[in-house]
Amino acid sequence: MFNPISIILVLSGITTATFAASGIFFLKFYKTSRDPFYLFFCLSCWLLSIERIAILTFIGPAQTNGESSPWVYLIRLVAFSLIVIAIVNKNRTRKKS
Numbered sequence: 001m002f003n004p005i006s007i008i009l010v011l012s013g014i015t016t017a018t019f020a021a022s023g024i025f026f027l028k029f030y031k032t033s034r035d036p037f038y039l040f041f042c043l044s045c046w047l048l049s050i051e052r053i054a055i056l057t058f059i060g061p062a063q064t065n066g067e068s069s070p071w072v073y074l075i076r077l078v079a080f081s082l083i084v085i086a087i088v089n090k091n092r093t094r095k096k097s
Contacts, residue, residue, distance in 0.1 A: 012056055019049035040086030047079040 023045035030038035055072060 009056070012052055016049050016052040019045045019052065023049065035090075037086045037090045040082045040089075044079040044082040044086075047075055047082070051075040051079070 023042045026038045026042035026045060029035075030042060051072060054075070059069065
């Protein structure tokens with residue numbers, strides 16, 4: 001009925017668009033508040049969006065083991081590290097106030 005590769009492409013596209021849109025919202029929040037917390041989240045969302053695009057472009061949707069490449073995990077590590085840094089930085093500055 002449905003081609004599995006088509007389903008993978010659609011779901012990856014939805015994921016990519018969602019991360020990119022989230023990044024735009026966090027950028028909007030950063031511009032209004034100038035809180036670096038939102039900037040870190042914006043960069044993290046965009047990195048995750050770029051990571052999904054890179055998987056589809058360089059590895060392709062047909063290979064199921066494509067996510068085991070080290071560079072995929074490196075991009076994810078940087079993105080999630082930015083989230084952790086944002087949370088720690090926000091809590092650290094809150095305690096000083």
